[in-house]
Amino acid sequence: MRPNINVKNRVAVVGAGLTLFRRRLMETPQELSWIAARQALDQAGLDFNDIDCVVSGSAPDAFDGVHMKGEYYVEGVANGKPHVRVFVGGGTGVFVPVAAWWHVASGLCRKVLVLAEEKMSSASRPHPQAVFKHIWDPLVEKPLNPNLIWIFAMEMHRYMYRCGVRKEDIALVSVKNKRNALDHPSAQAAAKITVDDVLNSEMLVYPVNRLDVSPVSDGAGAMVMVSEEWANRLTDNPIWVEGVGFNLDSTNWTNRDLGYPVYLKRAAEMAYRLAGIENPMKEIDVAEPYDPFDYKELHHMEGLGLCPPCKAAEVTKEGLTQRDGDLPTSPSGGLLGVGNPIAAAGIMKAIEIFWQLRGEAGARQVKKDVVTGLAQAWGDLMQVGTVVVMRR
Amino acid sequence: MDPIRVGIVSYGFSGFSPSVPSKSFREMVFEAASKAYAKVGLNPRTDVDAFVSCKEDFWEGISITDEFAPDQLGGALKPVFTVTGDGLLGIINAYMMIKTGAFDVIAVEAHGKPSEVMSYGDIERMAQDPIYLRPLAFPSYHTVKALEARAFMKYSNLTREDLGIYVSQSKRNGLLSNRAPHASSLTVDSYLSERELVGPLSHSDLAPRSDAALVFVLASEGRARELTDSPTWITGVGWATDYHTPSYRELGRDIATKNASEMAFRQAGLGDPGKQLAFVEADERYSFMALMEVSSMGLVKDLRQPLRSGDLSRDGSLPVNRRGGALSEGLPLEAHGLARLASACDLLDGTGAVVSNMGNTSAVLVVRP
Numbered sequence: 001m002r003p004n005i006n007v008k009n010r011v012a013v014v015g016a017g018l019t020l021f022r023r024r025l026m027e028t029p030q031e032l033s034w035i036a037a038r039q040a041l042d043q044a045g046l047d048f049n050d051i052d053c054v055v056s057g058s059a060p061d062a063f064d065g066v067h068m069k070g071e072y073y074v075e076g077v078a079n080g081k082p083h084v085r086v087f088v089g090g091g092t093g094v095f096v097p098v099a100a101w102w103h104v105a106s107g108l109c110r111k112v113l114v115l116a117e118e119k120m121s122s123a124s125r126p127h128p129q130a131v132f133k134h135i136w137d138p139l140v141e142k143p144l145n146p147n148l149i150w151i152f153a154m155e156m157h158r159y160m161y162r163c164g165v166r167k168e169d170i171a172l173v174s175v176k177n178k179r180n181a182l183d184h185p186s187a188q189a190a191a192k193i194t195v196d197d198v199l200n201s202e203m204l205v206y207p208v209n210r211l212d213v214s215p216v217s218d219g220a221g222a223m224v225m226v227s228e229e230w231a232n233r234l235t236d237n238p239i240w241v242e243g244v245g246f247n248l249d250s251t252n253w254t255n256r257d258l259g260y261p262v263y264l265k266r267a268a269e270m271a272y273r274l275a276g277i278e279n280p281m282k283e284i285d286v287a288e289p290y291d292p293f294d295y296k297e298l299h300h301m302e303g304l305g306l307c308p309p310c311k312a313a314e315v316t317k318e319g320l321t322q323r324d325g326d327l328p329t330s331p332s333g334g335l336l337g338v339g340n341p342i343a344a345a346g347i348m349k350a351i352e353i354f355w356q357l358r359g360e361a362g363a364r365q366v367k368k369d370v371v372t373g374l375a376q377a378w379g380d381l382m383q384v385g386t387v388v389v390m391r392r
Numbered sequence: 393m394d395p396i397r398v399g400i401v402s403y404g405f406s407g408f409s410p411s412v413p414s415k416s417f418r419e420m421v422f423e424a425a426s427k428a429y430a431k432v433g434l435n436p437r438t439d440v441d442a443f444v445s446c447k448e449d450f451w452e453g454i455s456i457t458d459e460f461a462p463d464q465l466g467g468a469l470k471p472v473f474t475v476t477g478d479g480l481l482g483i484i485n486a487y488m489m490i491k492t493g494a495f496d497v498i499a500v501e502a503h504g505k506p507s508e509v510m511s512y513g514d515i516e517r518m519a520q521d522p523i524y525l526r527p528l529a530f531p532s533y534h535t536v537k538a539l540e541a542r543a544f545m546k547y548s549n550l551t552r553e554d555l556g557i558y559v560s561q562s563k564r565n566g567l568l569s570n571r572a573p574h575a576s577s578l579t580v581d582s583y584l585s586e587r588e589l590v591g592p593l594s595h596s597d598l599a600p601r602s603d604a605a606l607v608f609v610l611a612s613e614g615r616a617r618e619l620t621d622s623p624t625w626i627t628g629v630g631w632a633t634d635y636h637t638p639s640y641r642e643l644g645r646d647i648a649t650k651n652a653s654e655m656a657f658r659q660a661g662l663g664d665p666g667k668q669l670a671f672v673e674a675d676e677r678y679s680f681m682a683l684m685e686v687s688s689m690g691l692v693k694d695l696r697q698p699l700r701s702g703d704l705s706r707d708g709s710l711p712v713n714r715r716g717g718a719l720s721e722g723l724p725l726e727a728h729g730l731a732r733l734a735s736a737c738d739l740l741d742g743t744g745a746v747v748s749n750m751g752n753t754s755a756v757l758v759v760r761p
Contacts, residue, residue: 006493028523054633060455061476067450067518070476071751075636080651083633083753084481087474089456095473099485106491108629108659134455248462248472263469270471274494380459 007274011104012231012238013097013390015044015224016351021188021339024121025218029064029073032220033117036344037077040222045234046111051224053109054083057096057116059342059379062131063123073117082109088246090292090379091386092116093221093346098244098388100225110227117220118341128216135381137251149213153205155258155382156295160207162259163310165298167207171198172316173294174211174336180323181333183363186348188339189215198294214292217339221347223354239357242372243275243389253381264303264378264385271387272305277372280305284389285370286356287327288349290378291334300376301329303385324367331356331364346377350388357392398490399616399623400608400759403734404428407604408571408721411507417452420605421503422464428607429466432619434497436466440609441495443467444482445474446502446726450515453508465501465607478502478748479606480729480755484629486610496615503605504725512601519751521637531590534598538590540643541680545592547644548687548695550680552592556583559596559679561705562713566720571731574600575720597679602722606730624737628662628758630655636752646681646688648754649747653689656745660758666691669710670742673732675749676717685747686712689756714739729755 017039019025019032027035033056041047054077056070066072070085077083086092086099093116103109124130132148159165172195181190193211201210231238247267249256256262268280277283289300298312306327307315315321321329332338332352335345353373355361370392377386404427406412406420415423429436436443445461454460458474461467475482479502486498509515516533520526530536545551557580566575578596586594609619616623630652635641657665669691674682683695691710692698704712715735718728729748736746736759743760 008493061449061518062455065518065522066520067515068448068476068751071633071753072519072521072636074633075640078633080632080634080647082631082652082655084485084631085476086485087458087476088472089458099473102485102488102492102494105494106488108488108491131455134453135459136454137460138453246471246473247469248458248467250463250468251460252463266469267471380456383459 007105009105009107010228011101011225011241012228013223013225013241013354014231014234014238015040016222016354017043018186018221018348018351019219021186021217021219021341023216023218029117029119030075032119032218033073033115034076036220036222037113037115040224044224046224048079051081051111051113053103054078054081054113054115055096055100055103056083056085057087057092057343058085058118059089059092060131063118063120063128065123077113077115088248088379088384088386090342091346091377091384092343094350094375094377094386094388095246096347097223097225097241097350098246098386101241101244104225104227110230112225114223114225116343116347118344119218120216120341121218149205149208151382152293153208156293157207158258159295159299165313167199168195169313169317170295170298171195173291173297174198176322177291177330177334177336180331180364181337184333184338187333187337188217190333190337208293212294214335214340217341219339219341219344221344221351223347223351237358239354240391241388242391243271243277245271245387247385249383251381253383258382260309261299261303261385263383264300267385267387268304271389275389277389281307284372284374285368286331286353286366286373287329288332288352288375289329290376291330291336292340294336296378297329300378304374304376328366331361331366349375349377353390357390396491396493397613398487398610398626399613400626400737401611401616401619401623402428402431403606403608403737405604405606405734408602409573410600410602410722412603417503417505417605418460418464421501421607424605424607425465425499425501428609432609434609436499440497440499442471442489442498444486444498444500445472446477446479446482447474448476448726450518451504451509451725465499477753478726478729478750478755480733480746480748480757481631483608483733483757484631484755487626487629490610490612497609497611500608500610502727502730504727505603506601506725507603534590534593536638537678538593541592541678543643544680544684550695553580553584554696554699555597555679556580557699558683559583559719562676562716562719565706565714566716569715569720572716572720573602574722575716593678599677599718599723602724604724604727604731606727606734608730624740624759626757626759628656628660631753631755634752646684646749646754648752649685649688649749649756652754652756656756656758662758665689668743669745671714671744672710672712673736673744673746674712674717675728675747676713676719677723679719681749682712682717685749689745733757
């Protein structure tokens with residue numbers, strides 16, 4: 001990046017919408033996209049005709065079962081307008097507002113519809129996990145037939161070993177997030193559970209138990225991002241996108257230390273630099289770190305610099321990450337509670353920060369006064385970090 | 393006046409052969425990237441701020457194919473992302489990123505290795521709406537494009553002889569290119585003697601496939617002038633996505649290209665692009681598409697006249713694909729738009745338009761020396 005960052009055009013979020021997150025929703029990908037887009041436009045006080053650009057995101061084509069699916073699911077949304085689909089695996093959901101940021105900050109677009117959609121449940125039988133059989137290097141890795149839970153178990157185990165974290169400490173994240181999700185109207189896997197429930201749930205691959213993992217979901221989310229001029233016209237309460245960051249590590253995941261996400265540290269540094277944040281531990285009031293597995297929330301808090309390395313479990317145990325704590329994390333209920341339609345789950349996190357900063361999160365509203373919030377997503381071969389920082 | 397201008401400072405390519413069995417797609421991208429960086433003395437590990445890759449899961453045969461973007465570009469542990477679409481959409485995103493003021497130098501990659509795709513027709517079928525269209529079981533994607541071709545020819549009053557003029561001219565132009573293994577001195581008579589495969593299209597109307605990778609480097613004005621004496625300036629960009637369902641589209645005209653070109657020409661300040669443009673590099677996945685783009689961009693009123701009088705030929709007033717297009721080079725999937733841009737940079741002697749049209753999305757760039 002340039003040594004002197006001088007971004008002329010400020011970018012604001014003025015509306016957001018989210019469908020239900022469920023397994024086997026009856027709606028098609030096109031319908032899910034339209035429903036989320038309509039809700040976001042309604043909150044912004046705009047119509048489809050008012051939008052000048054669309055930025056969308058969705059994870060593998062194989063989930064929806066459509067080649068070049070971005071062109072398919074925007075039918076009824078893009079309608080002859082500039083549209084581009086961006087893709088960074090599981091990190092896509094938070095990357096869509098990142099790409100939308102430069103659509104507006106460049107001055108080319110003034111009112112952008114930001115859309116993320118995923119329909120996983122119909123992907124393959126018996127389980128959509130089969131899609132992940134084809135994400136590997138075809139020559140070196142595919143013959144071993146690995147699956148995602150298998151490699152994430154390696155990462156979780158490495159993190160536990162490196163930081164001396166116990167399973168019961170990690171399970172606290174699942175307990176917190178699933179309970180937070182009880183207040184989320186879109187939630188699929190909200191529950192009041194205990195640490196013992198997590199530890200006693202079915203063992204998938206040691207050390208991953210069933211309740212350490214987020215579910216298979218369908219869903220879509222949308223935001224409206226606009227230029228400063230339009231933000232001031234449309235609302236008294238815009239939320240500014242002040243920092244964006246993304247970073248992709250090498251494809252060769254076997255060659256890195258899985259205990260600490262360096263790529264996320266770099267992505268966060270990029271976002272903090274744009275947002276002028278020097279001490280994220282003090283300056284970030286509320287965060288939505290990506291939590292497809294419970295250990296990932298802890299791993300990501302450390303990568304984001306929200307706590308020192310290997311201290312996230314301690315912070316969680318002390319209750320600081322609860323909704324009434326000093327650093328509330330995943331107040332939405334996260335992927336563990338609300339559900340995990342990959343790209344839509346990422347944008348759900350950005351949307352939650354938008355609602356929290358607007359004071360519109362209802363029963364999920366965190367106790368402290370929040371000015372600056374952060375959403376983050378992660379994906380690919382434990383490889384990508386995407387970050388967006390918003391301010392009131 | 394906008395203070396941030398964006399220039400193309402370099403590009404590199406690999407392949408442009410019906411099959412490149414000796415290199416993987418990553419090795420081809422590495423070769424293209426190395427050439428692009430070496431031309432302007434860039435070290436991607438320190439001098440490039442971000443990287444854009446353009447590709448699709450199903451063509452690659454890898455789910456979450458963006459995982460495989462960083463290493464061969466020198467982008468590991470740096471900002472890298474993927475655009476699922478033609479390479480020109482990657483260029484447009486890089487253009488916007490530099491325009492924000494936060495980025496100085498960005499590399500854009502697109503590649504296609506169709507020689508390794510074992511089920512090409514099945515993948516094209518997977519692009520159709522699974523509920524309404526796929527069950528109709530079109531024999532191939534060519535049948536859908538043939539419907540478009542027929543509607544377009546009716547709309548523009550073109551005959552197969554007119555298509556033949558274009559195909560013959562474009563294939564001959566390709567003989568001047570070092571990237572065009574399918575170029576030939578096909579005559580209009582030979583073209584007209586071909587059997588129609590799916591009317592009105594015959595064998596020579598369909599671009600053959602080729603393996604290729606291209607990498608472009610874009611920079612802000614200050615950096616561009618440091619890196620090269622002859623940057624190609626991008627003065628306008630536009631892009632648009634039309635309806636996915638063919639029956640919702642206006643088959644005789646390309647609305648996506650029309651909308652995208654209006655946006656690009658407005659930014660470039662071109663009030664009468666038909667007169668102001670010195671050349672066009674058009675998408676040539678099918679012969680008629682290049683003509684449809686020229687028409688949809690509003691560059692000519694009646695296609696028949698400039699086509700028959702030679703205005704669209706290499707020596708005409710509005711030459712199209714001066715070194716041939718995909719009919720001569722072959723179609724390297726998402727890399728086709730970058731191949732057109734490469735031709736534009738090679739022959740840059742005035743303001744030109746570069747167009748790609750993949751699926752139902754078009755992208756238009758206006759470039760000038």
